[in-house]
Amino acid sequence: DGGITQSPKYLFRKEGQNVTLSCEQNLNHDAMYWYRQDPGQGLRLIYYSQIVNDFQKGDIAEGYSVSREKKESFPLTVTSAQKNPTAFYLCASSSQRGVETYNEQFFGPGTRLTVL
Amino acid sequence: KNEVEQSPQNLTAQEGEFITINCSYSVGISALHWLQQHPGGGIVSLFMLSSGKKKHGRLIATINIQEKHSSLHITASHPRDSAVYICAVRWGGSEKLVFGKGMKLTVNP
Numbered sequence: 001d002g003g004i005t006q007s008p009k010y011l012f013r014k015e016g017q018n019v020t021l022s023c024e025q026n027l028n029h030d031a032m033y034w035y036r037q038d039p040g041q042g043l044r045l046i047y048y049s050q051i052v053n054d055f056q057k058g059d060i061a062e063g064y065s066v067s068r069e070k071k072e073s074f075p076l077t078v079t080s081a082q083k084n085p086t087a088f089y090l091c092a093s094s095s096q097r098g099v100e101t102y103n104e105q106f107f108g109p110g111t112r113l114t115v116l
Numbered sequence: 117k118n119e120v121e122q123s124p125q126n127l128t129a130q131e132g133e134f135i136t137i138n139c140s141y142s143v144g145i146s147a148l149h150w151l152q153q154h155p156g157g158g159i160v161s162l163f164m165l166s167s168g169k170k171k172h173g174r175l176i177a178t179i180n181i182q183e184k185h186s187s188l189h190i191t192a193s194h195p196r197d198s199a200v201y202i203c204a205v206r207w208g209g210s211e212k213l214v215f216g217k218g219m220k221l222t223v224n225p
Contacts, residue, residue, distance in 0.1 A: 031211070042120070042202070042215035050211065058212065088157055104149065105213065107159035 003027065004108035006091050011113045013078075013085075021076045021111045023091035030095065032074035033105065036060060037088040046089075049074055078113065085115045122203050122216040129223050135190040137219050139203030142184065149213065150177050150188050151202040159202070162188070193223045 004025045013019045025032065031050050035043040045058030049068040063082025068074055074093075078085045089112075092105040119142045129135055139148070150162040163170050163177040165186075170177050174193075179186040190197055203216040 040217060042217045043204075043213075044215075045212055048211065090157075090159060092159075104161045104164045106161065107151075110157040110159075112157070 004091060004093055004106055006089075006108035006111050009109065009111060011111055013113070013115050015115055016080045018080060019078050019085075019113065021078065021089055021091075021113070023074045023076065023108060025072055025074075025091075025093045025106075025108075027093055027095070027106060028071070029093035029106070030071070031093060032068070033092040033094075034058070034064075034066065034074070034076045035090045035092065037090060037110075043090065046076065085113060088112050120203055120205055120214055120216040122201075122219050124219060125217070126220045127222070129193055129221070131194055131223055131225050133193050133223075135193050135197075135221065135223075137188040137190075137201050137203075137221070139186045139188070139216055140184060141186075141205050143207065144181075144184070145205045146208040146210075147206045148179055148186050149204040149206075150186075151204060153200040153202060153218065155199075162201075190221075195223045195225050198222050 007022045033048040034046040037043050044060050046064050047058050047066040049055035052071050055066050055068050065077045088110050090110045091108040094105045095103045121140045123138045147166045149164050151159050152162050153159045165179050174191045176189040200218040200220050202218040204213040206213055
């Protein structure tokens, strides 16, 4: 089945450690996105990538890093520089990378990160 | 400032009721999305629309471009409709979505 997978669903880390969240899609989508969700707030964009080997900062990129070495994979690293890393992280993808035509975004199941 | 406002923030309904969820935005947009998030956290896209009205099963989404307002209607609501409903907009020329805070719907049997 086509879709987006994120692993693990729950992740616990000690303060000061870097942690990498996985996101894989087999939808052949060009664009991929990482969002953060906090209680009582809307989703906020961390990073996005419109094509392999290219990515742009979103609204809250500080303390995060990404890579896009393969079309199907867009891992997110939460570094020790991120002041409040505990949150729910959602990955998404869409089939259009240009600004002319906008398609819906498909979301993964999310990873809940807790930093102790 | 580009903003997306949803109302109400929480809604409790009885099974079978007709439900309306509202979304307002501050400037002109190119597209508006309605999303559904279940308690487990996964998000499903319900509708993407830029004008008029769309219907899928018991769900109807409308948008009024002049009023900068969209509504999501649920007919014959059911407990399985209990979820958080999120409105998101894309402003012209932007790849990015801006999300509302969501509205938590609880449908009691």
